[in-house]
Each structure stands twice: as C-alpha cells, then as structure tokens.
Amino acid sequence: MAQLLSGKVAAAACKEKIKQEVADRLAAGKNRPHLAAILVGDDPASRAYVRGKVKDCEEVGFESTLIHLPATASEEEVLHEIQQLNANPSVSGYIVQLPIPKHIDDKRILLAIDPEKDVDGFHPDNVGRMALGLPTYLPATPFGVLLLLEHYEISTEGKHAVIVGRSHIVGSPMSILLGRNGKLGNATATLTHSKTPNLEEMTRQADILIAAVGKPLYIKPKHVKPGAIVIDVGINRLEEKLVGDVDFERVEPIASAITPVPGGVGLMTRVGLLMNTLRAADGRG
Numbered sequence: 001m002a003q004l005l006s007g008k009v010a011a012a013a014c015k016e017k018i019k020q021e022v023a024d025r026l027a028a029g030k031n032r033p034h035l036a037a038i039l040v041g042d043d044p045a046s047r048a049y050v051r052g053k054v055k056d057c058e059e060v061g062f063e064s065t066l067i068h069l070p071a072t073a074s075e076e077e078v079l080h081e082i083q084q085l086n087a088n089p090s091v092s093g094y095i096v097q098l099p100i101p102k103h104i105d106d107k108r109i110l111l112a113i114d115p116e117k118d119v120d121g122f123h124p125d126n127v128g129r130m131a132l133g134l135p136t137y138l139p140a141t142p143f144g145v146l147l148l149l150e151h152y153e154i155s156t157e158g159k160h161a162v163i164v165g166r167s168h169i170v171g172s173p174m175s176i177l178l179g180r181n182g183k184l185g186n187a188t189a190t191l192t193h194s195k196t197p198n199l200e201e202m203t204r205q206a207d208i209l210i211a212a213v214g215k216p217l218y219i220k221p222k223h224v225k226p227g228a229i230v231i232d233v234g235i236n237r238l239e240e241k242l243v244g245d246v247d248f249e250r251v252e253p254i255a256s257a258i259t260p261v262p263g264g265v266g267l268m269t270r271v272g273l274l275m276n277t278l279r280a281a282d283g284r285g
C-alpha cells in the first residue's frame, strides 16, 4: 500500500510554523502580514478558493481583505483596485483570483500588479527571478508541491521527475524548480504535454510523476513505474465529486507514495500563498 502524502497533515504543520512566525514578528514590533484578494464575478469554484485563502489568513494570524467585484466590472475598474493595492503600504501582497471574465485582458491585469506584491508569483519579473534562482515569490502550486515533498522528507536529488502538463502556473515552473540547482531541486526534470509522443513511455521512467493535465483520472497504471511517487495536482469535478488527474484507486496499489484529491496539493497551494505573503511582509528581497 502506498504512503498517503496528506496535504491536510503537511498543511497543518506548515501553518503552525507560520502562525509561530507571525507571533514572533508581532512580539518584535514588526507588521502583521496582510493578504488581499480581488475576486471578479461569482464563479463558485473561485469563490470557494478565495474563502479558503481568507480562512487560512485568519488561522495563521494574517490580516486579509477581499475585494469582490461584479462579473460586469470593467477592466478599468479592476485596474483601479490594483493601483489602490499597489499604493497601500498596509497590504503586503495580493492576488487576482483566476479565471477573470473574458472581457478583461488578463495580461494587462497581470502586468499592472506590482511585482513586489505579486504573491502568486505570476508576474514576468517574478517568473524570470524564479528561473534565475533569484529571491522571489514561487508560484503557489509548485511551491506547495515542494513543501509537501519536504514535509514527507522526500528527496528530489538525482531522481527523474516527469511532469505532465506545461501550463505557466503549474507544469512549467514545476519543471524549472525541480531541475534547478538547489534545495528541493537537482532532479532531472522532463516536461511533457499534449504533443509528447508515447507519453506512457516517458511517464513510466518517472521516479516522481507529477500530473497537471486537467483531465479527470487521466493517469492510469500503464503510465506509472511500480514504486513511483505520484503527485496529483489536478482538481476536476466528475459526477458531483472532486477527482484528480490520477486514477487514484487503480494507481495507488503500484505507487510507493501518492497524494489524494481532495486533501492533497490543493491545500499545499494555499500554504505556498501564505509563505509568499509572510515573505512579502518584509519585502520580496
């Protein structure tokens, strides 16, 4: 039976440490970290994600601010809120919850965010810093995966990590982080996508297999080397249930360790955001 890599357990341990750091910084007369979120529209999943992030802030002792704009809000209105947050010294960092309505140019929004406050780590300035190994905010989901591996003392050094999916927010940064020379890196990272021929041949070479495909239950036993560590980033709704990109029931018996969905990477993504906000309270560096 595979070891269950529980996001619940790892997130609770990480949040306890963050809570202690907040208490220490307040005792030292420092500022309280403050996370703000802009939510545009009423997408139920986005609302739930933002609610979770606000709850996390309460738990660890951060201040939080939610700016909820209607789905009809104009690009200029969103940009106005961004300018306010950029100029507000009490806000350590903020996020614009994705997806945003189609009539708004998401690239323009992204570029308007002050990179010093971009705790999602999506601004090109921060993506470049990450790629160069400079101090920055790491994108929350890949950061969360690294924190999960760290919690379970899983070393990545010398391992072959195969990532399925190359999005800018998950797969691509995941491959950069795992492949770089540093803590929780030093893996040989292979990034695969929909144009990769013979995907199974690739994924079967993985010591660590990371699924960020966006297709429910896509990764089957035929994709997995016996004994592999399987990290499921996917969150999909299937017949009223949340499922991952990995067919957990069938893959679990052959893996050595595996994350559940829900209760896996999603909770660690939220920890990644908290860690970035804690950092932002002292400046990005």
Ligand code: NDP
Pocket: 141, 164, 165, 166, 167, 168, 169, 170, 171, 192, 193, 194, 195, 196, 199, 212, 213, 214, 215, 233, 234, 235, 236, 245, 265, 266, 267, 269
């Ligand atoms: P995207 O849809 O942006 O990217 C999906 C990637 O998968 C693309 O690179 C695509 O390739 C690749 N892909 C699609 N089909 C195949 C295939 N048959 N074989 C190989 N590769 C394929 O998704 P995201 O990265 O944003 O999200 C991935 C999943 O993770 C989703 O389920 C999402 O809900 C979830 N998610 C979870 C988070 C969490 O906190 N746990 C956070 C963010 C996302 P190509 O580029 O060629 O099109």
